[in-house]
Amino acid sequence: MQLHLLSGGAAAAVVRAVQPAFEADTGCQIVGTYSAVGDMRDQLLAGQPCDLIILTRTLVDALVASGHVVAGSTRSLGLVKTGIAVKSGTPFPPISTRQDVLALLSKARGIYFPDAAKATAGIHFIKVLQALGLDQTQRGALRQYPNGATAMREMAANPEPDLVGCTQATEINYTPGVDYVGNLPPEFELATDYTLGVCTQSARPQLAHLLADWLTGEPTQAVRRQGGFEF
Numbered sequence: 001m002q003l004h005l006l007s008g009g010a011a012a013a014v015v016r017a018v019q020p021a022f023e024a025d026t027g028c029q030i031v032g033t034y035s036a037v038g039d040m041r042d043q044l045l046a047g048q049p050c051d052l053i054i055l056t057r058t059l060v061d062a063l064v065a066s067g068h069v070v071a072g073s074t075r076s077l078g079l080v081k082t083g084i085a086v087k088s089g090t091p092f093p094p095i096s097t098r099q100d101v102l103a104l105l106s107k108a109r110g111i112y113f114p115d116a117a118k119a120t121a122g123i124h125f126i127k128v129l130q131a132l133g134l135d136q137t138q139r140g141a142l143r144q145y146p147n148g149a150t151a152m153r154e155m156a157a158n159p160e161p162d163l164v165g166c167t168q169a170t171e172i173n174y175t176p177g178v179d180y181v182g183n184l185p186p187e188f189e190l191a192t193d194y195t196l197g198v199c200t201q202s203a204r205p206q207l208a209h210l211l212a213d214w215l216t217g218e219p220t221q222a223v224r225r226q227g228g229f230e231f
Helices: 009-026 037-045 057-065 098-106 120-132 148-157 169-173 205-216 218-227
Strands: 002-008 029-035 052-056 075-087 110-114 142-145 163-168 178-183 191-198
Touching (some): 002 009, 002 037, 009 029, 009 075, 009 169, 009 205, 009 218, 029 037, 037 052, 037 057, 052 057, 052 205, 057 191, 075 120, 075 169, 075 205, 075 218, 110 148, 120 163, 142 148, 148 169, 148 178, 163 169, 169 178, 169 218, 191 205, 205 218
Parallel strands (some): 002 029, 002 052, 110 142, 110 163
Antiparallel strands (some): 052 191, 075 163, 075 191
């Protein structure tokens, strides 16, 4: 017996935190796919089996309106902010102002971030680069990956100095080898409400609702806070 989940990468560690206990308690295996929220939405719309989906509030609300997610089943995991990452052991640079971020990114040999077409943080960060005039001048340093978790793993594995990343706080905090410096400055702030919903075509809606209870309740509060969720 399986329960299929499509989720933005920011929530992957939250699901994994309860997965062993949930599977032992219910006898149902969680089969999760985690990547950019736009890609996960597209997979659902293309007919990918899905019992529970975790995306941004905006995307989930749209899926309720289109009849793909059960009205009244949506719940928030919390807000996640977007920020700057450096490799573990690197001194934290100042990032509190526009000029701080401009100086940091201007000298970076590699700038790691998620998909600028389908990932929430990537869509936002490319606009930040454009606002700073770096989308062209630093074009050779831009290193884009399908999702933030992959971007952070690749940055952690690269031995080069002067590497910088930008993605959701959770994807940084849950990745060994990188450290969360802090949120983007207020001018560029992005806070994303990660929301789950039970899919209307779920093969096991009762178990999907049960998993939703686990993910938004006491069993995940500590791991959510540790990762950067605010609620």
